[in-house]
Amino acid sequence: MTLLGDLPIELRRYVRDGRISVIPSKRAARLLLLDQVAQAFEPGQRYSELAVNEILKSLYDDHAALRRYLVDEELLSRTPGGTYWRSGGTVSVSPLSPVSLIGGLDPG
Numbered sequence: 001m002t003l004l005g006d007l008p009i010e011l012r013r014y015v016r017d018g019r020i021s022v023i024p025s026k027r028a029a030r031l032l033l034l035d036q037v038a039q040a041f042e043p044g045q046r047y048s049e050l051a052v053n054e055i056l057k058s059l060y061d062d063h064a065a066l067r068r069y070l071v072d073e074e075l076l077s078r079t080p081g082g083t084y085w086r087s088g089g090t091v092s093v094s095p096l097s098p099v100s101l102i103g104g105l106d107p108g
């Protein structure tokens with residue numbers, strides 16, 4: 001599955017063949033799409049500007065504009081030296097099973 005392959009219906013008009021075809025003009029839709037893009041970056045990992053550009057080039061022709069949107073909306077942060085990290089967006093969390101909650105012991 002590609003990053004932009006299984007989008008909510010309201011975002012599908014902005015994506016063609018797994019790539020962004022146009023950035024939504026309405027902020028609400030743009031934020032939803034940018035949140036999907038932010039999923040390409042692992043929380044806690046640092047990225048060089050070159051690495052960020054390579055990821056974003058695979059999603060949208062104007063990778064610099066996409067990078068600016070992500071930084072402006074605080075989904076990515078950067079140092080003055082050009083190191084980036086994911087600083088916002090949704091994070092998938094799988095539910096914990098009772099076994100993992102109690103260290104492998106069955107409470108029953």
